[in-house]
Amino acid sequence: MLGSAPFRESAVHGGNTRSSIPLGTLQERTGAAGARRRERGQDPRPRWGNLSGPSPERPAVPRGIEQESSVSRPRRLVLSAAALGFALAASGCAYFSPVQTHDFYxxxxxxxxxxxxxxxxxxxxxxxxxxxxxxxxxxxxxxxxxxxxxxxxxxxxxxxxxxxxxxxxxxxxxxxxxxxxxxxxxxxxxxxxxxxxxxxxxxxxxxxxxxxxxxxxxxxxxxxxxxxxxxxxxx
CATH class of the missing domain: 2.60.40.1930 (Macroglobulin (MG2) domain)
Structure with missing residues (x-):
């Protein structure tokens, strides 16, 4: 279409096609964002960097390592306390019970x-x-x-x-x-x-x-x- 801004080619990652964005609009957005970061003394380069990699502000979690839920921690503490209480109660039976070999029957x-x-x-x-x-x-x-x-x-x-x-x-x-x-x-x-x-x-x-x-x-x-x-x- 004549007079329209050129388009950036679509990027394909893992079989999914990203939406095409007008190149001029993308450059304007990037330039404005870089100017604002330059005024604040920050790095003017775009934060999205490599679209296929993780964001620099939040490091990626290593694969194979599951993150522990904050909800499971109190539950695990309760179970540990219950197990400890049961062990103490079981071992205390021998303390409070008389030794039968000390008594004549x-x-x-x-x-x-x-x-x-x-x-x-x-x-x-x-x-x-x-x-x-x-x-x-x-x-x-x-x-x-x-x-x-x-x-x-x-x-x-x-x-x-x-x-x-x-x-x-x-x-x-x-x-x-x-x-x-x-x-x-x-x-x-x-x-x-x-x-x-x-x-x-x-x-x-x-x-x-x-x-x-x-x-x-x-x-x-x-x-x-x-x-x-x-x-x-x-x-």
Whole structure:
């Protein structure tokens, strides 16, 4: 078209064609913008520079590196704090729970009784019980006397039922040793002739050592049980 300003050729980048701009209009815009930048003491060259490259005012982000969103940072901090709190709570269970190996528990059919002196364990009787026939005949006391000191001690045992003494015996125990009581071979036998009760009931056991006395109820078990019966007792 005659009299019109020449056009700048279209630029093709990646298969896309940029719009054609009249060359005269482009030169006028560029010149005016350069004059304004020159007045402000700036570089008068056009800022767009290389159309195919990144702007000099904002450097391009390297490919393959994702920029972290500002929204994800608080969420990550919350998750980290929650994980830390859970770890502290889980590890604190062992601190507030008692250590089971420090406490005596009843693992057998009988009962336990302990004697303390000055806050320390002095002596004890473990798994104490009486086996007898129906009606209280042919009774036998069974248990283990333990010495927790570094010297030989004597432990007194007394069985009581209905205000009547059923048996009484003394057991000498060496330092850090134990003595088995019962009618089986290798055990110290406790003299007892009869009890006024049947299996399934309780009798009192009074334990005295080092000037201290403690009392506990022990069960009367049927002699028909295989590990308490006559065959086991006479083995």
């Amino acid at each position: 009843q693992a057998g059919d009988g009962n336990n009784v302990s004697i303390h002196q000055a806050g320390s364990l002095y002596a004890g009787v473990r798994n104490a019980l009486v086996v007898a026939e129906e009606g209280g005949g042919d009774p036998a006391f069974s248990g283990t006397v333990v010495n927790y000191t570094d010297e030989t001690i004597t432990v007194e045992l007394e069985g009581v039922a209905e205000d009547t003494t059923l048996f009484a015996t003394s057991v000498s125990v060496g330092p850090r040793e134990s003595v088995e009581l019962g009618r089986t071979e290798g055990r110290q036998q406790v003299p007892i002739t009869g009890i006024p009760t049947s299996p399934g009931h309780l009798i009192g056991l009074q334990v005295t050592a080092g000037g201290e006395t403690n009392t506990v109820n022990v069960p009367v078990m049927p002699i028909s049980l295989e590990h308490y019966g006559p065959e086991a007792q006479n083995a």
